[in-house]
Amino acid sequence: MRRLIVLAVVTTSLACAPAVPGPVASDHRAVFDGTGGRWIDLTHAFSESTIYWPTDTAGFQLEELAFGPTEGGWFYASYQFASAEHGGTHLDAPIHFAEGRWTNDQIPLSALMGPAVVVDVTSRVTPDYLVSVGDLTAWEAAHGDIPRGAVVLVRTGWSSRWGDRTAYLGTDLVGEPAVAELHFPGISEDAAAWLVANRDVVAVGIDTPSIDRGQSADFRAHVTLYRENIVGFENLADLSALPATGSFVMGLPMKIEDGSGGPLRAVAFVPADAG
Numbered sequence: 466m467r468r469l470i471v472l473a474v475v476t477t478s479l480a481c482a483p484a485v486p487g488p489v490a491s492d493h494r495a496v497f498d499g500t501g502g503r504w505i506d507l508t509h510a511f512s513e514s515t516i517y518w519p520t521d522t523a524g525f526q527l528e529e530l531a532f533g534p535t536e537g538g539w540f541y542a543s544y545q546f547a548s549a550e551h552g553g554t555h556l557d558a559p560i561h562f563a564e565g566r567w568t569n570d571q572i573p574l575s576a577l578m579g580p581a582v583v584v585d586v587t588s589r590v591t592p593d594y595l596v597s598v599g600d601l602t603a604w605e606a607a608h609g610d611i612p613r614g615a616v617v618l619v620r621t622g623w624s625s626r627w628g629d630r631t632a633y634l635g636t637d638l639v640g641e642p643a644v645a646e647l648h649f650p651g652i653s654e655d656a657a658a659w660l661v662a663n664r665d666v667v668a669v670g671i672d673t674p675s676i677d678r679g680q681s682a683d684f685r686a687h688v689t690l691y692r693e694n695i696v697g698f699e700n701l702a703d704l705s706a707l708p709a710t711g712s713f714v715m716g717l718p719m720k721i722e723d724g725s726g727g728p729l730r731a732v733a734f735v736p737a738d739a740g
């Protein structure tokens with residue numbers, strides 16, 4: 466009987482509690498309801514046509530396990546998928562090219578997000594273009610120093626070719642013979658080394674298949690950045706909605722224990738007053 470009375474008192478006091486909006490909810494509302502800015506999806510969807518490195522001929526595989534009405538009367542859909550870590554929009558964990566550096570699951574969240582620095586080279590890009598130190602210093606001359614903790618996003622415009630594998634990779638070959646024929650822009654070793662020596666960025670992303678250009682045979686941008694535990698995002702989708710500075714980007718991968726990379730959902734928030 467005593468228990469019942471206590472319950473009644475609690476219920477009454479809850480019912481009488483004034484409905485005060487919480488400060489956390491109101492602070493965050495503008496981020497999520499569209500009034501404070503826009504969320505931009507920087508991710509290509511995974512499908513049969515997702516572009517993988519030419520030596521990966523399996524690609525993305527989605528197998529239907531169930532789709533339709535059940536005997537119980539409800540609808541039910543379920544699939545299983547298979548994929549290499551490094552295909553489509555994906556993460557490069559530093560261990561991908563640097564022994565002893567972070568695996569996918571070891572990367573702290575703080576290294577997967579940060580203020581976006583968008584280096585736009587679309588006006589001068591060629592299929593073998595290398596982003597130079599000059600491209601980075603020109604960006605800084607216009608926008609100030611690359612901030613600490615930044616995510617540097619290289620915009621080449623290559624994402625507009627995504628639906629056309631041959632145009633995107635620079636070759637219609639598949640398998641090992643394709644590798645020497647790849648043509649798409651990337652980041653020079655010098656630019657990677659300049660970032661490491663002079664700035665404190667957490668991640669580098671690009672809208673091409675690789676942070677090293679297609680014609681690279683030694684992957685120096687990968688090695689130079691990843692041995693410093695700088696993270697890579699590759700095959701990013703259209704970056705044109707992002708201002709040069711002022712947006713916030715995050716790339717959250719499928720968390721694979723001991724993985725060297727993984728499928729990535731990359732998004733950016735562009736505040737209403739940015740750019």
Ligand SMILES: [Zn+2]
Nearest residue numbers: 551556557699
């Ligand atoms: Zn990769």
